[in-house]
Amino acid sequence: MRARRRTVFLVALSIVLGLSLAPFAPAVTAQTVDEIIKRGKVIVGVNTTTPIFGLVGSDGQPEGYDPDVARLVGKYLGVQVEFVSVTGANRLPFLLTNRVDMVIALFGITPERAQQIWFSMPYATEAATLVAPASRAVKSVDDLAGLRVGVPRGAMQDLILTPQAAAKKINLMRFDDEATALQAMVSGQIDVVGTGLLVYRTLNRNDPGKNYEVKIVLRPLHFGIGIRRGQIDLLQWLNTFIYTIKNNGELDAISRKWRQLPLEPLPVF
Amino acid sequence: MDYVFQFGVVWREIDALLLGAWLTLRLSALAMVFGLIVGIAGALAKASRYRTLRLIAHTYVEAIRNTPFLVQVLFVYLGLPSVGMRLTPDQAALLAMVINLGAYTTEIVRAGIKAVPAGQIQAGTALGLSRWQIFRFVVCLPALRAVFPALGSQFILVMLASSVVSVISAEELTAVADTIVARNFRSFEVYLIVTGLYLAMCLAFQGAFAVIHRALFARWRA
Numbered sequence A: 001m002r003a004r005r006r007t008v009f010l011v012a013l014s015i016v017l018g019l020s021l022a023p024f025a026p027a028v029t030a031q032t033v034d035e036i037i038k039r040g041k042v043i044v045g046v047n048t049t050t051p052i053f054g055l056v057g058s059d060g061q062p063e064g065y066d067p068d069v070a071r072l073v074g075k076y077l078g079v080q081v082e083f084v085s086v087t088g089a090n091r092l093p094f095l096l097t098n099r100v101d102m103v104i105a106l107f108g109i110t111p112e113r114a115q116q117i118w119f120s121m122p123y124a125t126e127a128a129t130l131v132a133p134a135s136r137a138v139k140s141v142d143d144l145a146g147l148r149v150g151v152p153r154g155a156m157q158d159l160i161l162t163p164q165a166a167a168k169k170i171n172l173m174r175f176d177d178e179a180t181a182l183q184a185m186v187s188g189q190i191d192v193v194g195t196g197l198l199v200y201r202t203l204n205r206n207d208p209g210k211n212y213e214v215k216i217v218l219r220p221l222h223f224g225i226g227i228r229r230g231q232i233d234l235l236q237w238l239n240t241f242i243y244t245i246k247n248n249g250e251l252d253a254i255s256r257k258w259r260q261l262p263l264e265p266l267p268v269f
Numbered sequence B: 001m002d003y004v005f006q007f008g009v010v011w012r013e014i015d016a017l018l019l020g021a022w023l024t025l026r027l028s029a030l031a032m033v034f035g036l037i038v039g040i041a042g043a044l045a046k047a048s049r050y051r052t053l054r055l056i057a058h059t060y061v062e063a064i065r066n067t068p069f070l071v072q073v074l075f076v077y078l079g080l081p082s083v084g085m086r087l088t089p090d091q092a093a094l095l096a097m098v099i100n101l102g103a104y105t106t107e108i109v110r111a112g113i114k115a116v117p118a119g120q121i122q123a124g125t126a127l128g129l130s131r132w133q134i135f136r137f138v139v140c141l142p143a144l145r146a147v148f149p150a151l152g153s154q155f156i157l158v159m160l161a162s163s164v165v166s167v168i169s170a171e172e173l174t175a176v177a178d179t180i181v182a183r184n185f186r187s188f189e190v191y192l193i194v195t196g197l198y199l200a201m202c203l204a205f206q207g208a209f210a211v212i213h214r215a216l217f218a219r220w221r222a
Helices: A002-024 A033-039 A065-077 A091-096 A156-165 A178-186 A199-206 A232-247 A250-259 B014-046 B051-065 B069-083 B089-114 B118-126 B131-168 B173-184 B187-220
Strands: A041-046 A054-056 A080-085 A117-119 A124-133 A148-152 A171-175 A192-195 A212-223 A226-228
Touching: A033 A041, A033 A065, A033 A232, A041 A065, A041 A091, A054 A065, A065 A080, A065 A232, A065 A250, A091 A117, A091 A226, A124 A156, A124 A199, A148 A156, A148 A178, A156 A171, A156 A192, A156 A212, A156 B173, A171 A178, A178 A192, A178 A199, A178 B069, A178 B131, A199 A212, A226 A232, A232 A250, B014 B051, B014 B089, B014 B131, B014 B173, B014 B187, B051 B089, B069 B089, B069 B131, B089 B131, B118 B131, B131 B173, B131 B187, B173 B187
Parallel strands: A041 A080, A148 A171, A148 A192
Antiparallel strands: A117 A226, A124 A192, A124 A212
C-alpha cells in the first residue's frame, strides 16, 4: 500500500515537473516556409501596447493593424497564428534568439536595423512624431529645451532624440513601452510624448479637453515585417504576400478599419 | 550557435552602466534606511494597545505584501498625480520601494520584538530605566539583533526588485542596460556585465551589513 502510494506520488511529481519544464524547452522556430506549413502554425511577434497598431482586445487576443496582417499571413499560409507579445526594445532579440518566426510590430525600416535582420517590403505608412496638448508651444526640436519628453525605449523617437538630448537640454525619459509613455502623458508626468501619426486621436478620446496634436514629425517611416537574416525563402514569400494583399484590397480594409484612412501607395524594394 | 561575442562595443558604454548602478545603489540605500524606520514604526503600531493603530498597521502590511511591486510602482508614479501628488520617476521609485520594504520590515521587526522576553522588560523597569531607554536598549536593539539576518536578506531583495522601476523611466542599472541593448542589440554581453554589477552590489551591501552588525552588537557576544 505504502509502496504504491509512493509510486503514485513519484509519477505525479514527474508529470508536474515535466509540465513545468516544457516552456523551457529550446524554442523550435521554422526557417523556411515549408517548415512553417509542416508545423501547422506561424509564431508572430506583435506589440500589444500601441493603440491602432496593436493592443490586447477584450477577448485577450491581440487586435489592431499588425495582428490583422499577421492573421492574413496565417490565412495565406494555411496555418494557425501564435502571437508572442514583444516590445520595441526586445523585438529584435526575440527574433535573433529564435523565439518567433517573424516580427510584425511597428518595425520601422532603417539601414542600422537591416544590419541585424531582414525587412520585407513596407506594409504600412507611419511616422515617428512628437505629440503634445495644443496649449504646448512646440514647433521644432529646439523648442523641447527643459521639457520632459517621454519616448518608448529603443523606438525611433528614442534613437533620433538621444544624440541631441544633452546638447539641447531635453529631459528625455525612456519608458519600457508606448502604453506607459502615453499613460505618463495623460497623468501629466511628461510634457511631450514620442509616438506615431494617429495616436493623438486615442489620446483625445481618453483624455478629452487637452486637444492633443502632432507637433513635430521627426521622420516618416514605413513598417516592414522583420525576419532573421538569410531566410531568403520566407522573405520571398512575405514580399509576394504583401504584393497580393496590397492589390486585392485586404490591406486597404485593415487600414480603413484601424487607421480610418485608405491605404497610401507604399514603396517597394 | 554562430553568435559573435563583442564585448568591445559594450565596454564603451560602461560609464552609462556605472551611472545606472550608482542610482540603484542610492535608491536601495535610502529605501533601506527609510524602510527600516517605517518597519520599526509599523511593528510598534502592531504591538500597540490602541486598536485603530493596530488595524492601520495590519491593513498596510497586508495590502502591500499581497500586491505586486510593479503595480505599486505604477500606482505611485501614474496613479498619484490624479490626487495631485506628482513625483519624478526617481522619487516615485524611492517612495514605492520604501512603502514596499516597510511592510516586510514591519513583520520582521515585529517577530524580533516578540522574541524579547517579558522578563527583560520588567528587569528594565526594575532598574528604573525610562520608557525611551527601555524601548531603545531593552526592546529595539535586542529585537534587531535577533532578526538581523532576515532584515539583511529583505534589504538585498528590495535592491534586486528595484530593477523593475525602469518601467517608469527611472534610469537605474536595468533601464540603462535595456537602452543599450535597444541600441546595439548586444543583449548577452550587456546583461552579463549587468549581472556582474548586481552581484558586486549585493556583496558590497552584505559586507556593509556585517560591519554594521559588528559595530552594533559586538560587545554583546559573550
